[in-house]
Amino acid sequence: MMLLSLLHARSxxxxxxxxxxxxxxxxxPLPFLQAQDEVRPLFEAGNRAYRASNYETAIxxxxxxxxxxxxxxxxxxxxxxxxxxxxxxGKAILYYEKALKWSPYDARTQHSLRIAQKKIQFPIPQxxxxxxxxxxxxxxxxxxxWGLLWLxxxxxxxxxxxxxxxxxxxxxxxxxxxxxxxxxxLMVIFLGAAYWASFQSEVEKKAVxxxxxxxxxxxxxKDAPTARTVSEGITLEVLSGRExxxxxxxxxxxxxxxxxxxxxxx
Amino acid sequence: MLRIKTLRIGFLAILSVMLGSVxxxxxISVTASVSDHTVAMNESVVYTVEIRSANGTLPNIYPPQAPxxxxxxxxxxxxxxxxxxxxxxxxxxxxxTYTWFYRPLREGEVTxxxxxxxxxxxxxxxxxxxxxxxxxxxxxxxxxxxxKSLFDDPFSNDPQNSVQAPPTPDVSKQDVFIRAIxxxxxxxxxxxxxxxxYLFARRGVEIRNSRLSDSWDAEGFWREELNAEANTELxxxxxxxxxxxxxxxxxxxxxxxxxLIVDPLKVQADVSMIRMDDPFDAFLGGNVGPAQNISIxxxxxxxxxxALPNGAPAGFSGAVGRLNxxxxxxxxxxxxxxxxILTIMIGGSGNIATLAAPQFNVPEVVEKYDPExxxxxxxxxxxxxxxxxxxTLIPRExxxxxxxxxxxxxxxxxxxxxxxxxxxxxTFRATGTAQxxxxxxxxxxxxxxxxxxxxxxxxxxEEAIPLHRHWWPFLVFLIxxxxxxxxxxxxxxQDRMQTDVAFARTRTAQSEAQKHLHLAEKLLREDQxxxxxxxxxxxxxxxLGDRLxxxxxxxxxxxxxxxxxxxxxxxxxxxxxxxxxxxxxxxxFAPVRPTQEMMQVSYNDATSIIQRIEMFYKxxxxxx
Numbered sequence: 001m002m003l004l005s006l007l008h009a010r011s012x013x014x015x016x017x018x019x020x021x022x023x024x025x026x027x028x029p030l031p032f033l034q035a036q037d038e039v040r041p042l043f044e045a046g047n048r049a050y051r052a053s054n055y056e057t058a059i060x061x062x063x064x065x066x067x068x069x070x071x072x073x074x075x076x077x078x079x080x081x082x083x084x085x086x087x088x089x090g091k092a093i094l095y096y097e098k099a100l101k102w103s104p105y106d107a108r109t110q111h112s113l114r115i116a117q118k119k120i121q122f123p124i125p126q127x128x129x130x131x132x133x134x135x136x137x138x139x140x141x142x143x144x145x146w147g148l149l150w151l152x153x154x155x156x157x158x159x160x161x162x163x164x165x166x167x168x169x170x171x172x173x174x175x176x177x178x179x180x181x182x183x184x185x186l187m188v189i190f191l192g193a194a195y196w197a198s199f200q201s202e203v204e205k206k207a208v209x210x211x212x213x214x215x216x217x218x219x220x221x222k223d224a225p226t227a228r229t230v231s232e233g234i235t236l237e238v239l240s241g242r243e244x245x246x247x248x249x250x251x252x253x254x255x256x257x258x259x260x261x262x263x264x265x266x
Numbered sequence: 267m268l269r270i271k272t273l274r275i276g277f278l279a280i281l282s283v284m285l286g287s288v289x290x291x292x293x294i295s296v297t298a299s300v301s302d303h304t305v306a307m308n309e310s311v312v313y314t315v316e317i318r319s320a321n322g323t324l325p326n327i328y329p330p331q332a333p334x335x336x337x338x339x340x341x342x343x344x345x346x347x348x349x350x351x352x353x354x355x356x357x358x359x360x361x362x363t364y365t366w367f368y369r370p371l372r373e374g375e376v377t378x379x380x381x382x383x384x385x386x387x388x389x390x391x392x393x394x395x396x397x398x399x400x401x402x403x404x405x406x407x408x409x410x411x412x413x414k415s416l417f418d419d420p421f422s423n424d425p426q427n428s429v430q431a432p433p434t435p436d437v438s439k440q441d442v443f444i445r446a447i448x449x450x451x452x453x454x455x456x457x458x459x460x461x462x463x464y465l466f467a468r469r470g471v472e473i474r475n476s477r478l479s480d481s482w483d484a485e486g487f488w489r490e491e492l493n494a495e496a497n498t499e500l501x502x503x504x505x506x507x508x509x510x511x512x513x514x515x516x517x518x519x520x521x522x523x524x525x526l527i528v529d530p531l532k533v534q535a536d537v538s539m540i541r542m543d544d545p546f547d548a549f550l551g552g553n554v555g556p557a558q559n560i561s562i563x564x565x566x567x568x569x570x571x572x573a574l575p576n577g578a579p580a581g582f583s584g585a586v587g588r589l590n591x592x593x594x595x596x597x598x599x600x601x602x603x604x605x606x607i608l609t610i611m612i613g614g615s616g617n618i619a620t621l622a623a624p625q626f627n628v629p630e631v632v633e634k635y636d637p638e639x640x641x642x643x644x645x646x647x648x649x650x651x652x653x654x655x656x657x658t659l660i661p662r663e664x665x666x667x668x669x670x671x672x673x674x675x676x677x678x679x680x681x682x683x684x685x686x687x688x689x690x691x692x693t694f695r696a697t698g699t700a701q702x703x704x705x706x707x708x709x710x711x712x713x714x715x716x717x718x719x720x721x722x723x724x725x726x727x728e729e730a731i732p733l734h735r736h737w738w739p740f741l742v743f744l745i746x747x748x749x750x751x752x753x754x755x756x757x758x759x760q761d762r763m764q765t766d767v768a769f770a771r772t773r774t775a776q777s778e779a780q781k782h783l784h785l786a787e788k789l790l791r792e793d794q795x796x797x798x799x800x801x802x803x804x805x806x807x808x809x810l811g812d813r814l815x816x817x818x819x820x821x822x823x824x825x826x827x828x829x830x831x832x833x834x835x836x837x838x839x840x841x842x843x844x845x846x847x848x849x850x851x852x853x854x855f856a857p858v859r860p861t862q863e864m865m866q867v868s869y870n871d872a873t874s875i876i877q878r879i880e881m882f883y884k885x886x887x888x889x890x
Contacts, residue, residue, distance in 0.1 A: 043722045050718050051630040071726040074719035081718050102726060112715035145733040153742055160746040164753050198733035 039070035043078070050082055058082040073103040081112065089119045090210035090232035094264040097208055097235060101266060104141045120233040121213075126251040145197035152190030159183050205238040206266040207246065209258070216256035220245035227256040236263065294319050296383050298333075298392035305399055311338060311368040314556075315381050315392060319360045328384040330364055333392075337376030337399065338368040344475070346536050346557030363556050370399040437537050437558055440506075442467045444513070444531055444564040452570045455523050456586030456617050457679060458649055460492065463514040463531045463564055469507050472538040476513075479534035479561055486526040486571075487518040488620050492645045517649045519586075519617040520571040528567040535562060574677050579686050581625060585676035587616015591624070593689035595669075601698040605658045608692065610637075612674060613652030618643060623655045626672035626690070631663040633717050635710070661696035662720050668693045768815040775812030779805045779876050783869070790869055795860050799850040802872045806846060809876050813883060823847050834886075839878050846871050 046061030062079035080095030096113040103109065117123065143151070162180050166173075212232050217224040220242050230236075236248040236258070245257045294317065301312035315330060329347075332340050348363040370376070376399055381392045442465070449460040467473055492515040501510045513533070520526055536557040574586070589612055596607040612621055619641060628634045635658045643651035661667055671690035678685045710716040733739065763770045782805030789798035811821050814829050823844065830840045849868060853860050860868075 039725065040722055047718060047720060070722075072723045074721060074723045078718040081715055084715050108710065108716045108719075111710040115713070115715045149733055149739060153739075156743065157746055160750050164750055167750075167754055167757055195734050198735075202732050202734075 038068050039065045043075055046078060050078065055082045055085045073099050077109055084116050089116055090208055092116045093233045093235065094208035094210060094266065097206060097266040117233060121231040124234055124251045127253050140197050145194045148190050148194035148197060152187055152194055155183050155187035155190055159187055207236050207238050207263040208266060209234045209262060210264045211262040214258055214262040216258055218256060220257040294385055296390040296392055298381055298395055300395055300397060303397055305370060305397055307370050307373060307399060307401055311397060313366045313368060313378055315364045317362040317383060326386055327362060330381050330383045332366045333379040333381045335368055335376060335378040337372050339371050341367040341369055348556035365556060367559055373399050373401055437539060437560060441471045442473065442537055442562055444533060444562050446531065446564040446567050448567055453520060454572045455520050455574055456584050458587060458616060459518050461516050461518060461528060462512060465511045465513050466508045470540045472540055474536045476533050476535035479532045482529055482531050484518055484528040486522050487520055488617060490517045490619060490645060490649045492517055519620065523571045523573045526569050526571055528569060530563040530566050532561060532563040535560060577684065579675040579684055581673060582675040582684065583622040585616060585621050586679060587614055588678060588680060589614035589616050589676045591674045591687045591689060595692045595694060599695050599697060600661060602661055602664050602696050605660050606694055608657040608659060610655045611652050615648060615650045618649060618651055618653045621653050624672050624674045626669060628659060628669055629667050631661060632667055633660040633662060662717060664696045664698060666693060666695050771812035771815055775809050779809035782808065783873060786869060790865050795853050795865060798865055799853045802868055803847055803850040806843065806872050806875050810879060813879060835882055842871060843875055846875060
C-alpha cells in the first residue's frame with residue numbers, strides 16, 4: 001500500500017512536470033511565430049519595391065523586417081541585392097555574406113557575391129585555402145557541431161554497450177575487441193570535432209568594410225602609422241577588439257587595426 | 267612524226283648501251299660548298315652538296331641527311347634537289363645537287379659538319395666547312411653570287427630580308443607572282459566583299475613546297491575564309507602563257523569607314539627554272555635547275571569604305587546584307603522555376619558572324635540569361651547562313667507573362683535602305699508554386715547579380731547557442747555511464763543471489779511478504795476467513811524466516827519466537843507476532859467464523875509486524 005501510494009505521489013509529480021514542459025513548448029514559440037507574421041509582409045513589400053526599381057524603399061522594408069527579428073537567407077540576400085542596385089558595394093557584400101552564413105553553398109548567393117566583389121575598387125587577393133580547411137568548412141555546414149555530436153554519441157553508446165557486453169559475458173572475444181578498437185577512436189574524433197566546430201563558430205568573426213575607404217593602422221590609434229588603405233567591400237576576419245577598434249586579418253593575411261564603425265559584422 | 271619518234275627511240279637505245287659500258291670506269295666526286303663564308307645574322311646560309319660523275323651515269327644515290335651545324339639552325343629538313351646532265355666530247359657528265367638552308371643562331375665561328383653520301387655501294391664524305399657569322403650590317407661588301415633580280419618579297423625595301431641563293435638561273439617577278447582580285451574596291455561599312463588570291467607561274471617555272479610565310483591580316487575587316495578549290499587554269503598575260511592557281515578566297519566585312527588596307531598575302535616556295543636552251547636538255551624535256559627558296563607576295567589592297575546612310579532606326583547594330591529574322595518560344599506553359607527557350611534566328615547573306623543579339627525586355631519576375639549562340643554558315647560561294655540566339659528564360663512567379671514585341675534592323679544593300687523586322691509579343695503561362703524552383707540549374711546572368719528571391723524561406727530564430735554552451739549534452743554522456751554502473755551492480759547482485767542464500771532470502775523477503783499480503787487482502791474482500799488467515803500467517807512467518815535465514819519447512823512457532831528474542835527484538839513485537847499466529851490457528855482449526863472487522867485488524871497487524879521487523883533490521887544495520 002505504501003509503495004502504491006508512493007507511486008501515486010510520484011506520478012502526480014511527473015504529470016505536473018509534463019504539463020510544464022508541454023506549456024513551455026506551446027507557449028514559448030508564440031513570440032517567434034508572432035514575429036514571423038509581422039516580418040513576412042515587410043519582406044513581401046520589400047520585394048514589390050525592388051521589382052518597381054524602388055530600391056531605397058526595398059532596403060527600408062527589408063531592414064525593418066530584420067529589426068523585427070526576421071532572419072532568413074532570402075531576406076539577407078534580397079537586402080544585399082537592393083544595396084547592390086543602389087551602388088552600396090560594401091553593404092551588398094556584407095548582406096550576401098550574412099545570407100551565405102545561413103546557406104553557404106547557395107549558388108545564387110555565391111554568384112551575386114562574386115559579381116558584387118568585382119566592384120571593389122582595390123581588391124585584395126585571397127590566400128589559397130587548403131583542401132583540409134575546405135573539407136572542414138563543408139563538414140561544419142552540412143553536419144554541424146550538433147550532427148558531429150550525435151555521431152559521437154552513437155559511437156559512445158556503442159562503446160558503452162560493448163563494455164557492458166564484456167561485463168556480462170566475460171571472456172576474450174576477438175570481434176568485441178576489434179569493434180572497440182575501431183569505435184573508440186571514432187568516438188573521440190567525432191566528439192572532439194563537434195566541440196571544436198562549436199568553439200570555432202563562436203570565435204570566428206567576419207566583417208566587411210562598409211566605408212568607401214578606410215585606413216588599416218598598425219596600432220589601435222588614429223595617429224598610428226597606416227599599413228594600407230582598404231576599400232569598401234573587403235571581407236575581413238576579426239581577431240580581437242579594443243574600444244572603437246578591431247584587430248583584423250585581411251584576405252592576404254595582413255594584420256592591422258580598423259575603426260569598428262568602418263565595418264559591418266557578418 | 268613517226269620518223270622523229272623512231273629516231274628518238276633509236277638514239278636512246280644507243281645511249282643506254284654506251285652508258286652501260288662505262289659505268290665501271292666512272293669517277294665520282296662529292297663536294298660541299300656554302301653560299302658565303304661570312305654571313306650576317308639576318309641572312310641565310312645556303313649549303314650545297316654536289317655529286318658529280320665525270321664519266322658516266324650515277325648509280326643509285328641514297329638521299330643524304332642534312333649535316334649537323336653548331337650555331338646554325340636548319341630551316342627545312344628536306345633538301346632542295348637539282349640534276350644536270352651534260353653530253354660533251356662523247357661523254358655524259360651528271361651532277362646531282364642537294365641544298366639546305368640554315369639560319370644563324372649566334373655570332374662567331376660556326377662549323378657545318380660532314381655530309382655522308384651513299385652512292386651504290388660506295389660511301390663518300392664531304393669535309394666540314396667553317397663560317398663566320400657577323401652582326402647585322404657588319405658584313406663586308408663582297409661580290410655576291412646572288413643575282414640582283416632574285417625574286418624575294420617585292421614589297422620589301424630591305425635587301426637583307428631576302429633569301430640567299432646559289433648562282434642559278436634568275437627567277438623574275440614576271441616568272442611567278444600573286445594577284446589579289448577584290449570583288450569591289452568601294453563598299454559600305456558592313457558590306458560583304460570577296461578577295462581571291464591567284465598564284466601565276468610562267469611556263470618553264472616549277473613550284474614546290476609552297477606555304478604561307480607570314481600571317482595574313484586585314485585590319486578593320488571581319489574575315490571569313492571561303493572554300494577555295496585549287497584548280498589550275500591557263501591564262502595569257504602580255505602574250506605569255508601562265509598557269510593560274512587559286513590559293514585563297516576570303517569574304518571580308520569592313521567594321522569601320524575610311525581607306526582600309528588589306529595586307530599582302532605572302533607565300534614561301536621552292537621555285538626551279540626548267541631550261542630549254544641546251545638541245546640535249548630540250549630533247550629530254552628540259553633541265554630542271556636547282557630549287558630557289560623564294561618569297562612571293564601579292565600587292566596590298568586599298569579598299570574605300572563608306573559610311574552607311576543616315577537615318578538608321580533605333581536598335582540598328584550594324585547588320586548589312588539581305589537578312590530575315592524568326593523568333594519562337596519553345597512552349598506556352600511552363601512550371602515556375604523551369605526554363606523556357608526563346609530562339610531568335612537571323613539568316614541570309616551578310617555580316618552574320620558579327621550580328622549582335624536583338625534586345626528585348628522580360629517581366630521582372632522572369633530571369634533572362636545570356637544566349638547560347640550558334641552559326642550555320644555556307645562558305646562555298648559567299649557567306650550565307652544564319653545565326654541563332656537561344657535565350658533561356660526562367661519564370662520565378664506563376665501567372666501569365668508576356669515578352670513584348672521586339673525588332674531587328676538591318677541595311678538592305680539591294681534596296682539601299684534600312685529595314686526593320688519585328689517579332690512577338692510572346693505570351694506564356696507559368697504554373698506551380700515558387701517552391702518548385704529548379705534548383706539543379708545554376709545559370710545566372712554573366713555580368714549581373716541574380717534576381718531576388720520571391721519567398722522568404724524558413725525563418726530562423728535568434729542565432730542558436732553553440733553546443734559547448736549547453737550543459738545537457740554532458741547528461742547524455744552520463745546516462746550510459748550510469749546504465750553501465752547499474753549493470754555492474756546488477757551483475758554483482760545476481761552473482762551474490764546465486765551464491766549467498768541468506769542474502770537471497772533477505773533480498774526477496776519483502777516482495778514475498780507483499781505477495782502474501784496482496785492475496786490476503788483479496789481473500790478479505792471475498793470473505794474467505796480460513797484462506798485469509800492462512801495467507802496472513804505465511805506472510806509474517808515467511809518474512810521472519812527469510813530475515814532470520816530459517817527455512818520455511820520445519821519452522822515452528824516456538825523456534826521463531828525464541829530466535830526473535832535471541833536476535834533482540836522487543837517483547838511487544840514477539841507478543842504481537844505470537845498473538846497473530848494464535849488467532850490465525852484459532853480460525854483455521856476452530857469452527858468460529860470471524861467477522862470482517864476482526865480480519866481487517868489481523869491484516870493490519872500483519873502489515874505492522876512486517877514493518878516493525880524491517881525497521882528492527884534497519885536499526886541493526888545502523889548500529890553496525
